[in-house]
Amino acid sequence: MNTKVSIAGVEFKNPVTTASGTFGSGMEYCEFADLNRLGAVTTKGVASVPWPGNPTPRVCEVYGGMLNAIGLQNPGIDVFCERDIPFLKKFDTKIIVNVCGKTVEEYLEVVERLADEPVDMLEINVSCPNVKEGAIAFGQDADCLFGITKEIKKKAKQPVIMKLSPNVTRIADMAKAAEAGGADAISLINTITGMKIDIERRKFVLANKTGGMSGPAIKPVAVRMVYEASHAVKIPTIGMGGIASYEDAVEFLMAGATMVAVGAANFINPNTTIEIVNGIEEFMKTHGIEDINEIIGCV
Numbered sequence: 001m002n003t004k005v006s007i008a009g010v011e012f013k014n015p016v017t018t019a020s021g022t023f024g025s026g027m028e029y030c031e032f033a034d035l036n037r038l039g040a041v042t043t044k045g046v047a048s049v050p051w052p053g054n055p056t057p058r059v060c061e062v063y064g065g066m067l068n069a070i071g072l073q074n075p076g077i078d079v080f081c082e083r084d085i086p087f088l089k090k091f092d093t094k095i096i097v098n099v100c101g102k103t104v105e106e107y108l109e110v111v112e113r114l115a116d117e118p119v120d121m122l123e124i125n126v127s128c129p130n131v132k133e134g135a136i137a138f139g140q141d142a143d144c145l146f147g148i149t150k151e152i153k154k155k156a157k158q159p160v161i162m163k164l165s166p167n168v169t170r171i172a173d174m175a176k177a178a179e180a181g182g183a184d185a186i187s188l189i190n191t192i193t194g195m196k197i198d199i200e201r202r203k204f205v206l207a208n209k210t211g212g213m214s215g216p217a218i219k220p221v222a223v224r225m226v227y228e229a230s231h232a233v234k235i236p237t238i239g240m241g242g243i244a245s246y247e248d249a250v251e252f253l254m255a256g257a258t259m260v261a262v263g264a265a266n267f268i269n270p271n272t273t274i275e276i277v278n279g280i281e282e283f284m285k286t287h288g289i290e291d292i293n294e295i296i297g298c299v
Contacts, residue, residue, distance in 0.1 A: 001284055002291045005039070005258050007236045008159035008184035010120050012039035012094055015253065015292060016277050019240045019263030020045055020098035020123060020163070021070065022214075025084035026091070032270035037277050040094035042261060043084065045125050047100050048109040050076040055207040060196055065215020065242070066264055067194050069208035072100050072128065077113050085117055094120040096161070100128045104148055108155050115157040123161040124152060127190045127212075139165035139190075142177040149181025159184035161238060164229065166218075167193050171225045172232035179233040187238035187261065188229055189222045214264040216242045223255050230256030230297065244272065246279020256297040 003014040017040040018026075025043045026035050035041060053073025060067050074080075080097075088095050097119050101107035111122060126139030126148065138148050139162075149162055162178040164171065166189035178186050191212025196205040222241025230237040239257030243249055244265040252260045265272040280292070289295060 001281070001289075002293075003281060003284070005292060005296070007161075007238075007258055008121070010094060010159060012259065013092075014039045014277050014280065015257075015259040016249065016273055016280070017042045017096060017238070017259060017261045018266065018273060019261040020125065021068075021072075022263040022266045025080075025088055027084075027087060029266070029270050030091075033274050035088075035091040035093050037274050038093045039259065039277075040096050040120070041088055041091075042096040042123060043080075043088075043098050044074055045072045045098045045100035046074055046077055046080045046110055047072065048077055048106045048113075050074065050079070051100075057205065057207055058211070060205045060211070062194065062196055062213065062215075062217075064217025065213055066267070067196055067206060067211035067213050068191070069206045069211035071208070072125070074100075077110050081113070081117055085119065089118060096121045096123050098123045098125055098163070100125045102128060104151055107148065107152060111152055111155050115155070119158060121159045121161055121185075122152075122156055123163050123187055124148070125163050125190070127163070127165045127167075137165055137167070139163075139174065140168055142173050145174055146177040146181040149178050149183050153182035161185040161187050163190055164188040165190045166221065166225055166241075172228045175229035175233045175237075179235050183235060185236045185238060185258075186229060186233065187240065189218070189225050189241045192218050192221065214242070216244055218242045219248060223251055226252055226257050227255040227299075243276070244268075246276045246283055249276050249280060250283055250295065253292070253296050254299045258296055
């Protein structure tokens with residue numbers, strides 16, 4: 001039985017990774033989940049310098065999921081290279097580094113810094129606010145997305161995944177823009193913009209007013225977008241958004257995802273990713289599936 005998948009020449013033992021921002025670099029989770037069982041660990045976003053993130057409160061529970069406005073708090077690329085990469089290299093899993101920035105130059109600084117580091121792929125978070133374009137996210141304008149993808153591909157030594165925002169009119173257009181810019185793969189969806197109000201206090205629950213919604217409630221939207229995006233381009237897709245079980249993961253694979261990423265579910269059960277890996281294997285045995293690639297994009 002073969003559970004291996006390949007993206008841009010990188011082979012993964014199975015199609016399960018973590019969604020950026022929900023797993024750190026695995027340090028907090030390694031006591032609960034065997035990182036050796038994962039196809040890859042996708043790290044929290046890394047910037048060229050430390051980011052303090054947004055003011056608190058910045059996380060709240062909502063029906064069917066959660067809102068977060070963490071603001072991509074991270075210690076910066078120097079600490080990441082000194083601490084996180086050596087930690088992850090102890091495990092038999094691939095390393096996907098999520099990269100964030102507020103200008104093209106900031107993204108490129110991190111990409112160039114990672115060029116000689118032993119990581120397998122780069123995932124570019126284009127949901128960051130582009131400060132030079134009035135804080136619109138890089139991933140909300142097709143021309144902007146094409147441009148930043150092209151610039152990153154000029155400098156990157158590792159294959160590049162562009163992580164797409166769902167907060168757009170036509171996700172297929174964004175997928176095509178990333179592919180045209182030279183992306184090796186796309187991943188989606190990032191969080192959906194949401195809001196919660198405390199009716200007793202007559203105030204926003206989050207200090208940032210809005211936050212990114214994740215969790216089971218967004219899964220049908222994510223499956224639809226993964227289907228549309230993966231069928232609009234020839235490059236592979238990593239699907240995410242509300243995955244909490246192996247059934248959810250298989251649904252994304254059948255919709256066209258080559259790989260899946262598990263996010264908010266990690267906060268409820270830190271062993272979710274491993275249970276999904278085991279569940280996919282059991283599903284394959286039960287249904288006589290010899291190769292995981294048989295079901296990718298089968299609908």
